[in-house]
Amino acid sequence: MRLPDFEAWAIFAAVVEHRSFTDAAKALSVSKATVSKAVTRLEQHLDTSLFSRTSRRLALTESGKRLADHAQRIMAEGVAAEEAAHDETADLSGVVRLGAPMTFGLLRIAPLIAQFTRQNPLVDVDLHLSDAHIDIIEMGLDATIRIADMPDSSLRARRLADVTLHVVASPAYLAERGRPNHPSDLGSHDCLCYSNATTPDIWRFSGPGEQNVVVQVRSRITVNSGEAMLPALREGVGIARLPDFIVGDALAAGDVEEILADWRAPPFGLHLVTPPSRLRPARVDALLDFITRHHGCRKMNDHV
Template identity: 45%
Template sequence: MRLPDLEAWAIFAKVAEQGSFARAAEDIQRSKPTVSKAVSRLERSLGISLFNRNSRNLSLTETGRLLLGHANRLLAEAQAAETEARGGMLSPAGLIRVAAPMTFGVRHLSPILPGFLQQYPEIDITIDFSDVLVDLVAEGYDVALRIAALADSSLRARQLCPVRILSVATPGYLDRIGRPDHPKALEGEKGFVYTNTSAPGMVRLRHDQNGREYVLRQTARLRADNAEAFLPALEAGMGYGFFPEFMVWEGLRSGRLERLLPRWSVPPVALYLVTPASPLRPVRVSAFLDYLVTAFGDPPWSRPGPGPVSRRKKARAPARSS
């Protein structure tokens, strides 16, 4: 049985990470010819090209991109094994690749990163902010944050905190349309439709007391694949929408926004940390995971707070129901 060329796979991962044979050679303290020969040796062994090369640019081929996740996993697991064998005494160092949802990542992940980077000065982080579901293994990510009701998978997932999806609008908007007590009343109203789902505009709700379910078919005033785009129109009173609590909790507490259908709930989701299934991971990744668990174990939107500020009472349209 022919053993895999693990050194060549590791060097391939480093060249892809650095985007250059020279920078990879400097990073791993090898000569540039040694690095180039290792990649060529791997390409000959596989019978494929991993990089497109010319005098100015170096880029992964499509096959190289598909294989990079495996190379990153091999390198990460080897580093984790060495660290474990040495008693975990190495200082966390190196690059962590993270995938995070756009709005949550910018609003809540980014603000906590300075503390982590200050605590671990030898760790660097690359974050891809996107609402698209990425393949952690194939694309070489160490960890992803996901807000979902996760299905069974080969990945490892740890729930950090629940995330409620709330139906909200401005008080002024509700003064105009009334305050319905059944979701059917909203089907005649235009709202904001998030399109990055399998069934955009279809929202399943359950009554908190009697357990009855209703599928709301939204009519769109505005459609988008990122809910952040709805907020200016929402706060201008141009419609209603369903938003994760971490986006609207401040507006609800200040009174700028108001919940619709408080007796109806969207099926629960949660914030998860998702990692590849391997039990071995670099110490830098373990440190980052521990930091996120602490940071999001008690998020601000889930803490008890004062209710909405008082506002002058206005004449309200009659509530709609069915």
């Protein structure tokens, strides 16, 4: 059996990451000719073109796009294996690249990162905050926090907790427009919707007697940040569904009130997601275990 050309796959992954033969060569500390020969060798072995090359532009072919993830995983596995071997005899050090949703990251993850880096002075953390769905393989992240129902995929995940959504409105809004008593009443109200949801204006509820209700709401404001709904919510613009970590303080202060208390939106899972490989540098495992302990999570042992 012929062994795979691991060097060529790794160099292909570097070109994909840097989108340039020249930049990949600099990153790998090799010549541009070495990069070019490796990619050509891989193309000949696979009997397909991986890049469309012009004097001004380098773009992946359809075959290249399909194989890019495989190449990046091969590269990541090799790096992780070497770092794991090194970490057995070395103190925790290096960079951990972590993603998280914007508001949850600011409120819950950033404080943990501060504690962790103080306790581990040789570890640096590159924290990427975004409410958009991100590809952790393409972005080169070691892990990311996701608040969502996880689809089937090759990624690994540990479920940190359920995230309960509260249906809330300001006292002023309820005094002016009335208090909904059933989810179907929401159809005649103004609502604030989260645009990163699959169907922002479709709200699902379960309630007494195992009833399930689906309501299409009218969105006065649609926004890709739950925290950005708070000013409009306090001003009485509409009704919103928000998790406790965003709306908890407003509820406690009486700025908003929970409505439809007997009805619950399906809970979302708070997940810690990593690439498929079980091989991770010790510094990554240390940070993930630190987050796990502070969220009362179970160990990572299941796939999604």
